[in-house]
Amino acid sequence: MMHDGAVPGGRLARAIVPASTANLGPGFDSLGMALPLYSGVAMREADATRIQLFGDNLEGVAQDKSNLVYETAQAVFRKAGVSVPELEIGLQSDIPLTRGLGSSAAAIVGALVAANGLIGNPLSNDDLFQMASALERHPDNVGAALFGGFVAAAWDGERAGAVRLEPPADLEVLVAIPEFELPTREARNVLPRQVSMEDAVFNLSHSSLLTAALASGRLDLLAFAMRDRLHQPYRSPLVPGMAEILRDAPDHGALGAVLSGAGPTLLLLADRTDAKHEGLEAYVERVMASEGVRVKMRRLSPCAHGAACSVEESFHGVMDAPLDAWKTQLEVKA
Numbered sequence: 001m002m003h004d005g006a007v008p009g010g011r012l013a014r015a016i017v018p019a020s021t022a023n024l025g026p027g028f029d030s031l032g033m034a035l036p037l038y039s040g041v042a043m044r045e046a047d048a049t050r051i052q053l054f055g056d057n058l059e060g061v062a063q064d065k066s067n068l069v070y071e072t073a074q075a076v077f078r079k080a081g082v083s084v085p086e087l088e089i090g091l092q093s094d095i096p097l098t099r100g101l102g103s104s105a106a107a108i109v110g111a112l113v114a115a116n117g118l119i120g121n122p123l124s125n126d127d128l129f130q131m132a133s134a135l136e137r138h139p140d141n142v143g144a145a146l147f148g149g150f151v152a153a154a155w156d157g158e159r160a161g162a163v164r165l166e167p168p169a170d171l172e173v174l175v176a177i178p179e180f181e182l183p184t185r186e187a188r189n190v191l192p193r194q195v196s197m198e199d200a201v202f203n204l205s206h207s208s209l210l211t212a213a214l215a216s217g218r219l220d221l222l223a224f225a226m227r228d229r230l231h232q233p234y235r236s237p238l239v240p241g242m243a244e245i246l247r248d249a250p251d252h253g254a255l256g257a258v259l260s261g262a263g264p265t266l267l268l269l270a271d272r273t274d275a276k277h278e279g280l281e282a283y284v285e286r287v288m289a290s291e292g293v294r295v296k297m298r299r300l301s302p303c304a305h306g307a308a309c310s311v312e313e314s315f316h317g318v319m320d321a322p323l324d325a326w327k328t329q330l331e332v333k334a
């Protein structure tokens, strides 16, 4: 553990963090699930700050000290009482930005675990989760990114709590990622300031049922339990085709269909042992195409593990080792 601000020259910390889908319908700002697309953060002390972006997914991300990863790393150093003002940072990502797949949560969590690793891990996982929740301001994505699996979480503005659960083994996850971006801030701005008691009760009962159904493998309850009245009705006009797909996907073999996080990605759950959902991808593409929206479809499994970090004591190479090489090194299985 280091408390005097000294960081050994040449030490490199590398973190790899899964994508996440938040809300799962009714669990607004509280349920999240990790998905096997990854964001990578490499970091070492430097004479002057330099932020490098690798790959095609990070276009437009800031390369000065306003960068989310740089700012988050500084928050770790402040909390740990050390000073590391200048950093060389290398970033890469499989997670498309501003699509509702938790890219900002992965960047925050990656910065937290890498910065903590760089200074010898003085902060606990819970410290990192508290910081991540306060920075992202909702704990669903950051909980899943940090702990993996399926996470039920709450944040009251000061303290966050989370429980990680194993997702059902037969759960298949289909994501339909539209080509257009929808920043989370914009998708939160369309939400009402107040909701009725009836809608609040609807959501908390469905969210509780969904959590219990996922925890106990009751896939038959998902279509019923994944209904929501707090955010999807208001966000639906922002995503052409969403209302139709959420309504009709169960007729095409989905166990449930929801907006992923704040959108615009749609998330469809299916039972991999049941052939009924074979036509689901084609159905979703057809509806989106009829609205003039191109989507990239990905068939995934829930990701059981959360963020992983490695520290090399005397690193002299370049920082752009391909993400796949990090995955192998950190024994992260896609």
Ligand SMILES: Nc1ncnc2c1ncn2[C@@H]1O[C@H](COP(=O)(O)OP(=O)(O)O)[C@@H](O)[C@H]1O
Pocket: 039, 058, 061, 062, 067, 068, 069, 091, 092, 093, 096, 097, 098, 099, 100, 101, 102, 103, 104, 105, 107, 182, 183, 184, 185, 261, 262
């Ligand atoms: N690897 C990264 N490094 C720095 N900033 C990032 C990174 N990934 C995402 N971000 C920031 O997060 C923003 C996207 O956040 P947000 O609108 O919440 O969408 P998402 O659903 O992808 O999390 C990006 O525009 C960028 O500013």
Ligand SMILES: N[C@@H](CCOP(=O)(O)O)C(=O)O
Pocket: 020, 022, 023, 028, 029, 030, 099, 100, 101, 102, 103, 104, 138, 140, 141, 184, 187, 188, 231, 260, 261, 262, 263
């Ligand atoms: N609960 C948040 C989740 C935002 O997730 P993101 O992946 O879209 O950033 C919300 O619904 O606003």
